[in-house]
Amino acid sequence: MSISALDAVRQSGVTIASDGAEYEKYSHILDEAVNYSVRRLPGDSIGAQTQLALDRILVQVGVQILKLIPGRVSLSADPRLGYDYDAIVAKVRAGHLRSRILIKIPATYPGIRAAHTLQNEGIQTNMTLIFSLSQALACAQAGVAVISPFIGRVKDWWSAQAVARGEPDLSSQPLSEHAGIVLVHRIRAAYAKYGHKTKSWLLGSGGPDLVTLPPDLLDSLRSTPAKDLGEFVPEQEQYGEAAFAKDSKEEAIALDKVPEGLEKFSVDARLLEEKVRGRVTALSEMSTSPRVTRDGWAAH
Numbered sequence: 163m164s165i166s167a168l169d170a171v172r173q174s175g176v177t178i179a180s181d182g183a184e185y186e187k188y189s190h191i192l193d194e195a196v197n198y199s200v201r202r203l204p205g206d207s208i209g210a211q212t213q214l215a216l217d218r219i220l221v222q223v224g225v226q227i228l229k230l231i232p233g234r235v236s237l238s239a240d241p242r243l244g245y246d247y248d249a250i251v252a253k254v255r256a257g258h259l260r261s262r263i264l265i266k267i268p269a270t271y272p273g274i275r276a277a278h279t280l281q282n283e284g285i286q287t288n289m290t291l292i293f294s295l296s297q298a299l300a301c302a303q304a305g306v307a308v309i310s311p312f313i314g315r316v317k318d319w320w321s322a323q324a325v326a327r328g329e330p331d332l333s334s335q336p337l338s339e340h341a342g343i344v345l346v347h348r349i350r351a352a353y354a355k356y357g358h359k360t361k362s363w364l365l366g367s368g369g370p371d372l373v374t375l376p377p378d379l380l381d382s383l384r385s386t387p388a389k390d391l392g393e394f395v396p397e398q399e400q401y402g403e404a405a406f407a408k409d410s411k412e413e414a415i416a417l418d419k420v421p422e423g424l425e426k427f428s429v430d431a432r433l434l435e436e437k438v439r440g441r442v443t444a445l446s447e448m449s450t451s452p453r454v455t456r457d458g459w460a461a462h
Contacts (some may be wrong), residue, residue, distance in 0.1 A: 166335055191226070195219045196441040200449060208446060216240075217257055219438070228262055236264040236308075238287045241294040243425035244268040244420075250276035254285060264308055269297045269416075273408050291423045293319070294416045297410035298349040300401040302358035304389035309362055311349065312423070313342025319415050412460045 197220035203365070220237050227235045229282045243249040250273060254265050265280065267273045269289040274297075277287040288308040289301045293316055297415075301309050320341040321332040337343065349362055401409075410416050 188223070188226075191219055191222045192438065192441065195222060196438060196445055198443050199442060205451070207445050208291055208439065211442045211446065212435065214436060215442055216254075219434075221257055225258060233402060234262045234286070236310075236429070238266040238267045238290070239268075240431055241268060241424050242431055244270050245272050246274040251279055255283075266290045266310070268420065268427075269301055269309070269405050270420060271300075273306050274300050274306070274406075281305045291416075291420050293345075293419045294350065294390045294410065294413040295345065295348055296401070296406060296413055297325055297416055298360075298362075299358075300406050302356075302360040303401055306360055309349075309360055311342065311344060311362060312419070312461070313340065315419055315423070316332070316342035316345050318404045318414065319419060321386075345452050356438050405444050427462055 192215075195215040198218050199215035201275075203211050224235050224237045239250055241252055244255060250267060254267075254276075257265075264286045266288045267277050267280075268291045270291075274289065279420055282285055286307040286329075288310055289297075289306050290310045292298055292309050292311040293299070298309055298311070299386060317332060317340055325331050332341065333340075346362060353362075355361065429434075
């Protein structure tokens with residue numbers, strides 16, 4: 163089977179925030195963004211200039227990736243805003259992102275509400291940190307474009323639960339019984355029953371629509387025969403915050419894994435912000451420092 167890249171996912175700040183060869187490859191994007199923000203907001207606070215530079219980086223990384231693929235690129239909203247509806251909406255609106263862009267937003271209840279608002283404004287969203295059926299259904303009801311179930315972490319969580327009960331872990335479990343893949347089948351069955359058009363970002367008959375996988379796992383999937391898991395048909399209800407919280411509590415996994423995932427993503431976001439803030443501070447100080455002209459007069 164021939165495989166080529168269609169869409170792409172950009173993780174928050176992980177490349178530009180790092181040091182070494184990967185940073186050197188993309189450092190020009192950071193430098194351009196810092197210069198842009200200081201020029202656009204002269205005399206404004208370092209915080210405001212830093213946020214504008216971060217927004218600029220998000221856009222410019224997306225532009226570079228779009229040159230390499232025919233499809234869409236997913237760009238992450240700041241994961242530290244995961245529980246703040248107003249902040250997510252304001253941040254995404256400020257980026258003016260539309261064509262061929264999906265905005266990755268964590269599937270918290272405020273995040274799902276924000277995605278609903280943005281979708282209605284023509285901004286396509288990709289809900290991340292999906293660990294449960296209740297999250298997937300709430301996202302579909304909100305009309306999001308794509309969801310991203312974290313199938314590996316789903317399996318890890320269920321394996322840890324098995325060990326905690328004194329049972330063997332799930333490392334030797336056949337792929338057809340993989341807890342994350344079973345979740346995707348359940349989501350697809352529910353979407354089919356209720357006519358939801360949201361796609362699952364992960365491939366295959368009865369499985370997700372799109373996939374981001376390392377080559378070794380993709381090769382394994384190619385050689386594994388499909389197994390009919392049967393149809394799972396949950397009762398459908400319109401999710402308000404109380405119903406979402408109730409079902410999330412019953413499924414339990416999202417209550418554990420979403421905060422954990424947000425914290426891990428936030429580490430990269432903080433590293434990038436610190437690097438950008440340092441560059442902005444240095445450039446702002448240079449641009450406001452007096453210079454001595456040839457005739458001895460100080461100039462700004």
